Structures are given as structure tokens and as C-alpha cells.
Amino acid sequence: MNILSETTTADGFREREFTVGEVPGILWAPAAGLGPLVLMGHGGGTGRRSPAMVGRGRLLVAAGFTAVAIDAPAHGDRPRTAVDEQAVPEMQALMAAGEPVGPVVERYNADIARRAVPEWQAVLDVLLEETHGPVGYFGTNLGTAIGVPLLVAEPRISAAVLGLFWPGSLAALAKQITIPIEFGLQWDDEHIPREAGLALFDAFASQEKTLHANAGRHKEFPRFEAASAVRFFERHLV
Amino acid sequence: MNILSETTTADGFREREFTVGEVPGILWAPAAGLGPLVLMGHGGGTGRRSPAMVGRGRLLVAAGFTAVAIDAPAHGDRPRTAVDEQAVPEMQALMAAGEPVGPVVERYNADIARRAVPEWQAVLDVLLEETHGPVGYFGTNLGTAIGVPLLVAEPRISAAVLGLFWPGSLAALAKQITIPIEFGLQWDDEHIPREAGLALFDAFASQEKTLHANAGRHKEFPRFEAASAVRFFERHLV
Numbered sequence: 001m002n003i004l005s006e007t008t009t010a011d012g013f014r015e016r017e018f019t020v021g022e023v024p025g026i027l028w029a030p031a032a033g034l035g036p037l038v039l040m041g042h043g044g045g046t047g048r049r050s051p052a053m054v055g056r057g058r059l060l061v062a063a064g065f066t067a068v069a070i071d072a073p074a075h076g077d078r079p080r081t082a083v084d085e086q087a088v089p090e091m092q093a094l095m096a097a098g099e100p101v102g103p104v105v106e107r108y109n110a111d112i113a114r115r116a117v118p119e120w121q122a123v124l125d126v127l128l129e130e131t132h133g134p135v136g137y138f139g140t141n142l143g144t145a146i147g148v149p150l151l152v153a154e155p156r157i158s159a160a161v162l163g164l165f166w167p168g169s170l171a172a173l174a175k176q177i178t179i180p181i182e183f184g185l186q187w188d189d190e191h192i193p194r195e196a197g198l199a200l201f202d203a204f205a206s207q208e209k210t211l212h213a214n215a216g217r218h219k220e221f222p223r224f225e226a227a228s229a230v231r232f233f234e235r236h237l238v
Numbered sequence: 239m240n241i242l243s244e245t246t247t248a249d250g251f252r253e254r255e256f257t258v259g260e261v262p263g264i265l266w267a268p269a270a271g272l273g274p275l276v277l278m279g280h281g282g283g284t285g286r287r288s289p290a291m292v293g294r295g296r297l298l299v300a301a302g303f304t305a306v307a308i309d310a311p312a313h314g315d316r317p318r319t320a321v322d323e324q325a326v327p328e329m330q331a332l333m334a335a336g337e338p339v340g341p342v343v344e345r346y347n348a349d350i351a352r353r354a355v356p357e358w359q360a361v362l363d364v365l366l367e368e369t370h371g372p373v374g375y376f377g378t379n380l381g382t383a384i385g386v387p388l389l390v391a392e393p394r395i396s397a398a399v400l401g402l403f404w405p406g407s408l409a410a411l412a413k414q415i416t417i418p419i420e421f422g423l424q425w426d427d428e429h430i431p432r433e434a435g436l437a438l439f440d441a442f443a444s445q446e447k448t449l450h451a452n453a454g455r456h457k458e459f460p461r462f463e464a465a466s467a468v469r470f471f472e473r474h475l476v
Contacts, residue, residue, distance in 0.1 A: 187449070207453060208452075208453060209425075209452070209453045210450060210451065210452045210453070210460075211425070211452075212448060212449070213439075213448065213449040213451070214446075214448050214449075215445060215446060215447045215448070222448075224469075227469075228466070231462075231465075235462065
């Protein structure tokens with residue numbers, strides 16, 4: 001891990017900027033030592049410093065966790081490839097036209113996930129040189145497109161909060177996952193049909209899994225679900 | 239309100255036994271004053287002192303609420319009518335035979351609810367002589383069969399946690415309900431088909447409603463959902 005900066009605020013919130021290989025990341029931790037790790041996957045079109053990552057990071061640290069976010073391929077400070085340059089305007093055009101965006105998002109995010117999974121594993125290798133103990137994963141949207149194959153590949157992650165994605169390419173992988181899952185969907189999602197969200201939740205083989213479905217559209221995923229995720233990790237990682 | 243007894247434990251947990259008319263009830267409150275009220279409806283075959291009521295009451299009081307449970311008609315210390323004497327063995331026989339119990343439970347619980355709703359309203363009248371402010375309702379199973387018509391009849395209740403029931407006689411009523419709702423169902427419920435539980439959740443007209451669906455059978459409704467209900471009331475009643 002190449003540490004670029006590390007600061008601690010007066011209220012005991014530690015922030016570290018780092019890179020592992022070419023991947024930029026950020027780590028938030030309590031002032032004293034690293035608590036149990038929660039890896040955070042950001043949504044599409046954002047990055048490691050998105051408002052959602054900062055907000056979830058603060059909640060996790062307040063509960064004693066160490067939260068880590070990295071830029072997914074083609075996100076945040078990372079370069080885009082020709083695949084990215086083609087997919088992003090295609091998704092935007094479909095959404096602007098009110099047409100189903102699912103097939104394009106699924107295909108494109110699966111491509112990002114193939115690149116992202118080994119990156120997360122490399123970051124986890126480095127983090128576990130410094131701390132040990134249980135590891136959680138928290139990511140919706142693109143964070144779930146990456147999270148599901150990551151959970152299949154990575155036995156060191158023992159609980160995950162996911163949601164807001166289609167079942168197409170993920171359901172077959174979800175059937176291999178048995179760790180506790182909390183899964184969010186929006187009951188009135190204009191992009192992901194209700195039955196599609198329910199089908200992905202149904203696919204997980206986990207004995208303990210909880211669906212949180214909230215009234216509202218895709219972008220209205222409520223803030224209180226982040227606090228619920230923290231309590232989920234308190235039940236399973238502490 | 240006829241107060242039969244009132245005691246306070248060393249850790250500041252106040253318990254009052256009372257009757258309103260012929261209805262026996264129990265009130266749990268912090269030692270100092272009454273906090274916001276949460277009316278608790280017990281499940282079928284139990285009563286105001288069931289383990290679920292005691293557990294939820296303790297959680298609510300620890301968060302500053304006043305929790306009140308009353309015996310539903312034909313439950314707890316209350317007499318059974320001929321209707322009750324017929325319905326209970328009928329339900330038990332169907333369950334023992336592994337046959338669908340829904341139609342009998344729905345019909346019988348609707349009959350109980352017709353008797354229970356005015357009783358809850360009389361209890362609420364009396365409670366609101368002593369305290370004021372927002373009122374919540376928390377009840378699953380029979381507690382939902384009573385709770386849904388109670389919410390339609392009773393504008394003084396402003397948030398409710400419900401769940402574990404069929405939509406048959408309740409969905410039409412749920413469409414008239416607009417207060418915030420948290421709704422629990424069991425993903426592998428052997429009595430209530432998944433689609434039936436989802437249909438009842440879907441029927442509520444509330445702009446804010448949350449479904450918590452947990453893997454597991456009917457009786458495996460997780461304990462952490464009681465803590466979730468307390469946080470729901472903290473968001474809406476405090």
C-alpha cells in the first residue's frame with residue numbers, strides 16, 4: 001500500500017488516501033487502530049469520495065468499523081477504456097428516452113466487475129497485513145454488480161449488504177453465496193422491475209438473508225438503510 | 239382506567255396492570271412520566287403478557303416509549319364465545335394436517351377484529367387523558383388483523399409496524415392507509431404464500447413504507463425486527 005496522506009480530525013475520524021497498484025483508495029478508521037473492515041463499493045458514475053461513500057464511511061467509523069472505498073475501473077480518478085467510452089453515452093441515451101437500460105447496464109457492469117474483483121482482492125491482501133478479523137462488503141447498484149462475483153471469489157468476506165440490481169448475470173452467482181445478506185430494493189424502481197429485484201434476492205443461498213424494500217423510485221433509496229447496514233455488520237462482524 | 243397495580247423496578251421500568259371496561263391491559267413505561275405511546279397487538283393464541291409483548295415492551299421503554307398491550311377478545315384472561323370455541327380447534331386441525339389454514343384464520347381474526355377495534359379505541363381515549371402526543375401501533379399476525387382496521391378507524395395513530403398476514407380481507411382496508419408502515423414477512427412462510435404477503439404490503443397507500451422480508455418459516459420472524467421497529471417509531475413518533 002502506497003500511503004499518499006493520513007489525517008485525523010479533532011473528533012477522532014482518521015482518513016487515509018492510498019493506492020494499491022494503479023487503484024486509488026480511501027480508508028476511514030477510528031483514531032485508535034483499525035476495527036473490523038467493511039469494503040464499500042460505490043455506484044455507477046461516482047467514485048470513492050461520493051457523498052454515499054463519505055456518509056456510510058462516517059456511520060461505520062462511528063460504530064468502530066474501518067471503511068475502505070476504491071475507485072472502480074473507469075470511475076473516480078481512473079482512466080476510461082474504449083468500452084467505457086461507448087457504454088456510458090449509450091446508457092444515458094436509453095435513460096433519457098425512458099427505454100429499458102437494464103441489458104446495457106448489466107453487460108457493462110459485468111465487464112467492470114471482471115476488472116474490479118482482482119483489484120479488491122489485492123487491496124484486501126494489503127489491508128489484512130495491517131489488521132485481521134472479519135470482513136464485510138457494502139455496495140448497491142454497480143457496487144452489487146461487483147460485489148456478487150467478489151463474494152463468490154473471496155472467502156474472506158463473511159457478510160454483505162447489497163441491492164438495486166437486475167438478476168440476469170448475477171442470479172447464478174448468488175446461488176453460490178451462503179453468507180448473511182441484507183438486500184435493498186426500491187418498490188417503485190423505474191429501471192429495475194420489482195420482480196427482477198425480488199428474483200435476485202431470492203437467488204442467494206444464504207440461510208440468513210433480509211430484504212428491505214422501500215416505497216419510492218430508484219434514486220430514493222432511503223438514508224436510514226445505511227444505518228441499518230451498520231447494525232447488520234454489528235450483528236455479523238463484531 | 240381501573241388501575242389494579244403499579245410497580246417500578248430498580249432499573250426504572252414501570253409496570254401497570256389495568257382494566258378498561260372488561261378489557262385487561264398492561265402498561266410499561268419509564269419511571270418518570272409517560273413517553274410517546276406504542277399500542278402493541280399480540281399474536282393469536284397468546285395475550286398481553288406473551289414473551290413477544292414483554293420483550294418488545296422492554297425495548298420500547300428503553301427507548302423512552304410507553305408500551306401498552308391488551309388482551310384481544312378470547313385471548314389471555316378473557317372468555318371465549320361459541321365462535322372462538324369452534325374456530326380454534328378447526329385451525330389446529332388444519333395445521334396438524336398440513337392444510338391451508340389461511341381462510342379460517344382470516345375469517346376468525348376478522349371476527350375478533352370487529353370486537354377488538356372499539357376496545358382499543360376506548361383504551362386509547364383513556365390513555366390520552368394522561369398523556370398526549372403521537373401514537374404508534376405494533377402488531378403482527380392477529381396483531382395485524384386487528385391493526386389494519388384499527389388504523390382505518392383511528393386517525394390518532396400516526397405510524398405502524400405490521401406483518402405476517404394474508405391480504406384477503408385486509409388489502410381493501412390497507413388501500414385507505416397512508417401513514418408510514420414497516421411490514422414484516424417471512425420469505426419461506428409455510429402458512430402465508432410469499433405472493434400473498436407481498437400483495438398485502440403492496441396494498442398500503444403510504445408514501446413511506448418498508449418491507450422487511452427475512453429468510454425463514456412463519457415462526458422464525460427474527461428478534462432483531464423488534465429493535466428495527468423501535469427505530470422506526472423513533473423516526474416517526476419522536
